[in-house]
Amino acid sequence: MNSTKAPSANPLTLKERMKVPRQPMLEQAPKLRVMNFTEVNLGYSQELAKQEALRCLECAKATCVENCPVGVKVKDFVKLIVEGKFLEAAAKIREDNVLPAITGRVCPQEDHCEGACLLHKKVEPLGVGYLERFVADYEQRAGAPIAPNAAATGKKVAIVGSGPAGLSAAGDLIQRGHRVRVFEALHEIGGVLVYGIPEFRLPKEVIRQQIDKMREMGVEFETNVVIGKTVSIDELFEEEGYHAVFIATGAGLPVFLSIPGEHLNGVYSANEFLTRINLMHAYEFPKYDEPIMELRGKHVAVIGGGNTALDAIRSARRLGAENAYLIYRRSEKEMPARAEEVKHAKQEGIEFRMLTNPVEFIDGGSGWLKGMRCVQMELGEPDASGRRRPIAIRGSEFEVPLEVAIIATGTSANPLIQSTTPGLKINKKGYIEANQDTQRTSREGVFAGGDIVTGGATVILAMGAGRRAAKSIHEYLTTGEW
Amino acid sequence: MFQIVKAAVIAPGIKRFLIEAPRIARKHEAGQFVILRLDEHGERIPLTIESSDAERGTISIVVQAVGKTTHQLNALDQGEYIRDVVGPLGKPSVIKNFGTVVIVGGGVGTALAYPTTVALKRAGNRILTILGGRNRDLVILEEEMRATSDELYVTTDDGSYGQKGLVTNKLQELITQDEKIGMVLAVGPVPMMKAVAELTREKGIHTVVSLNPIMIDGTGMCGGCRVLVGGKSQFACVDGPEFDAHEVNFEVLTQRNRMYREAERRSLEDYQRSLQEKEASTCLVGGGK
Numbered sequence: 001m002n003s004t005k006a007p008s009a010n011p012l013t014l015k016e017r018m019k020v021p022r023q024p025m026l027e028q029a030p031k032l033r034v035m036n037f038t039e040v041n042l043g044y045s046q047e048l049a050k051q052e053a054l055r056c057l058e059c060a061k062a063t064c065v066e067n068c069p070v071g072v073k074v075k076d077f078v079k080l081i082v083e084g085k086f087l088e089a090a091a092k093i094r095e096d097n098v099l100p101a102i103t104g105r106v107c108p109q110e111d112h113c114e115g116a117c118l119l120h121k122k123v124e125p126l127g128v129g130y131l132e133r134f135v136a137d138y139e140q141r142a143g144a145p146i147a148p149n150a151a152a153t154g155k156k157v158a159i160v161g162s163g164p165a166g167l168s169a170a171g172d173l174i175q176r177g178h179r180v181r182v183f184e185a186l187h188e189i190g191g192v193l194v195y196g197i198p199e200f201r202l203p204k205e206v207i208r209q210q211i212d213k214m215r216e217m218g219v220e221f222e223t224n225v226v227i228g229k230t231v232s233i234d235e236l237f238e239e240e241g242y243h244a245v246f247i248a249t250g251a252g253l254p255v256f257l258s259i260p261g262e263h264l265n266g267v268y269s270a271n272e273f274l275t276r277i278n279l280m281h282a283y284e285f286p287k288y289d290e291p292i293m294e295l296r297g298k299h300v301a302v303i304g305g306g307n308t309a310l311d312a313i314r315s316a317r318r319l320g321a322e323n324a325y326l327i328y329r330r331s332e333k334e335m336p337a338r339a340e341e342v343k344h345a346k347q348e349g350i351e352f353r354m355l356t357n358p359v360e361f362i363d364g365g366s367g368w369l370k371g372m373r374c375v376q377m378e379l380g381e382p383d384a385s386g387r388r389r390p391i392a393i394r395g396s397e398f399e400v401p402l403e404v405a406i407i408a409t410g411t412s413a414n415p416l417i418q419s420t421t422p423g424l425k426i427n428k429k430g431y432i433e434a435n436q437d438t439q440r441t442s443r444e445g446v447f448a449g450g451d452i453v454t455g456g457a458t459v460i461l462a463m464g465a466g467r468r469a470a471k472s473i474h475e476y477l478t479t480g481e482w
Numbered sequence: 483m484f485q486i487v488k489a490a491v492i493a494p495g496i497k498r499f500l501i502e503a504p505r506i507a508r509k510h511e512a513g514q515f516v517i518l519r520l521d522e523h524g525e526r527i528p529l530t531i532e533s534s535d536a537e538r539g540t541i542s543i544v545v546q547a548v549g550k551t552t553h554q555l556n557a558l559d560q561g562e563y564i565r566d567v568v569g570p571l572g573k574p575s576v577i578k579n580f581g582t583v584v585i586v587g588g589g590v591g592t593a594l595a596y597p598t599t600v601a602l603k604r605a606g607n608r609i610l611t612i613l614g615g616r617n618r619d620l621v622i623l624e625e626e627m628r629a630t631s632d633e634l635y636v637t638t639d640d641g642s643y644g645q646k647g648l649v650t651n652k653l654q655e656l657i658t659q660d661e662k663i664g665m666v667l668a669v670g671p672v673p674m675m676k677a678v679a680e681l682t683r684e685k686g687i688h689t690v691v692s693l694n695p696i697m698i699d700g701t702g703m704c705g706g707c708r709v710l711v712g713g714k715s716q717f718a719c720v721d722g723p724e725f726d727a728h729e730v731n732f733e734v735l736t737q738r739n740r741m742y743r744e745a746e747r748r749s750l751e752d753y754q755r756s757l758q759e760k761e762a763s764t765c766l767v768g769g770g771k
Contacts (some may be wrong), residue, residue: 414701
């Protein structure tokens with residue numbers, strides 16, 4: 001299998017490699033971590049990392065690389081870990097991914113590199129995410145210098161939104177010698193990484209370090225600018241002299257369930273619940289001013305089965321929720337959440353109530369939520385998503401006593417930019433139409449990518465779109481062809 | 483960082499700030515608001531823009547000290563900075579010729595109604611203004627409003643100025659006169675806006691209110707500011723802040739505004755206590771001199 005390439009530093013035979021068990025990551029004990037917001041995963045030691053890296057089969061056809069939305073050269077960086085060249089390994093990742101410390105923590109590896117790992121046919125896949133995180137953290141501690149950018153092109157690119165799609169594009173464009181400015185509507189850089197993903201999964205410090213690195217590379221950031229309100233896309237071109245604009249504003253508006261009682265006090269969208277906690281530090285009230293409902297001893301439920309739902313309910317648990325339910329209308333198999341988060345949530349005592357759908361929020365009498373009426377579901381034939389369609393079972397209604405319910409069933413397109421940018425084509429659902437390969441929109445010089453094009457997806461898919469956009473913007477800026 | 487160019491007390495507990503925010507000043511239209519955050523630990527609060535000067539690059543806001551953040555804000559002076567100001571947010575007011583328009587401003591709500599009043603006047607409307615306050619001190623912007631109104635009436639709860647009573651008493655008089663009223667704009671406390679809505683509903687007079695619910699991001703992302711309008715959830719930050727008063731469910735608005743009352747009270751008390759402690763320790767130092 002590895003006969004055609006350079007001699008491997010790995011002393012183990014392929015058979016021996018398959019006998020090495022996947023090295024677990026150290027993590028905070030569940031009982032302890034439900035009382036704090038510090039990171040669950042504690043990282044690999046050098047020994048653990050090397051041991052794990054030894055498991056790589058160094059396949060000639062690296063399916064891991066093919067299945068990575070940003071094309072991280074997994075095989076190469078893992079080999080560098082085997083050789084103990086951790087900084088080189090980090091630099092190797094950086095060739096394709098400017099945010100390795102972030103993707104190492106939040107990417108659903110089971111859907112990409114690890115899912116495609118050949119080891120996975122027989123044993124557990126290579127811990128690519130853990131290894132990525134290890135070298136990224138190692139690089140951060142070492143304070144490694146960054147690679148120089150290409151010679152300045154004199155072209156200016158505006159990036160709208162500082163989430164994963166925007167940051168990824170910014171990193172690639174600055175390296176190619178363009179001037180890059182990222183506009184962010186909120187007061188902090190990072191988009192969903194800071195308002196959506198909790199500290200215990202992705203510490204703010206890690207994001208800050210990655211962003212500092214981008215500043216060092218020359219990326220400019222401007223917070224408190226809502227493109228479409230503070231400045232329009234047209235003004236970016238005409239008055240601020242930008243040559244290209246990349247729209248990466250994310251998914252946008254929370255979708256409610258349209259069932260009775262959604263306006264009751266105690267009913268949150270996951271976006272609001274998580275924004276209060278993550279962006280506004282409500283879990284540190286009163287040190288921070290933004291409050292959140294008192295959850296100690298309360299019954300709390302989240303509705304939904306994705307990462308956002310898990311982030312919300314695990315946060316509620318940490319804020320003292322006595323009973324924390326995850327209510328999902330399909331079965332666990334259909335949950336779109338990352339496997340590791342499901343495992344962690346169960347360890348933390350989150351009760352999974354599958355095949356359950358809410359039909360009404362119940363008023364305690366004074367406008368405060370006191371419970372939720374639910375109906376039991378069963379799975380029918382597969383639907384458009386390929387997953388079996390959940391169907392309500394007649395007469396199966398029951399009540400769950402609750403003080404807080406968090407709705408995490410998805411988002412819809414935010415129309416702010418579309419409505420203020422003439423000539424920008426949108427699809428039926430309100431998302432921006434963009435070419436899947438070039439991320440070009442219907443407007444010359446305007447590119448779009450990430451959730452504002454696809455609807456809610458993952459950090460890594462957004463970063464993939466950012467990379468494609470950067471490549472395509474670079475082509476446009478150097479050839480002038482649209 | 484956004485610098486305060488000018489700060490002046492205009493009534494007890496009410497201050498006007500001129501803030502350097504060139505991007506916002508250029509784009510502001512009547513009816514829009516900003517969200518600001520004072521410092522690293524601060525909350526985000528929405529405040530309607532009172533006026534803007536695109537050439538000087540400034541906006542003005544009028545702030546009544548109610549909770550911790552507004553008390554902290556009102557303790558700031560000229561030359562100091564506000565960490566974050568973002569805007570202009572929300573839809574601008576609908577400006578057209580309605581014929582005769584009645585503007586109802588309650589307390590600090592007058593400052594929020596002011597830019598829309600100016601724009602409505604410019605659009606050729608005849609403007610009848612009613613300003614209300616608990617007492618004389620809390621009737622603000624009277625001169626500015628008078629300058630842009632064809633008629634101006636003042637009511638105070640305690641009768642210390644103008645007509646004794648509520649703004650709705652005066653409104654009742656105006657809408658029962660012969661003059662046809664094309665639109666009523668009411669900006670003020672929720673009970674006042676609700677009372678106005680009930681009064682004009684019977685007469686079928688188009689009425690607009692500007693809502694100020696709990697808000698965080700101001701771009702539609704969190705949904706915290708949702709209000710029930712015509713039986714449907716609407717986001718005040720992107721669908722509003724102005725809505726058809728006859729469609730707004732004011733009970734739900736009041737109920738949702740109560741959501742963090744305990745926490746808000748605690749924040750304010752802690753803040754005031756910390757001020758007293760500071761004062762006490764300053765006195766000791768002073769006493770030693």
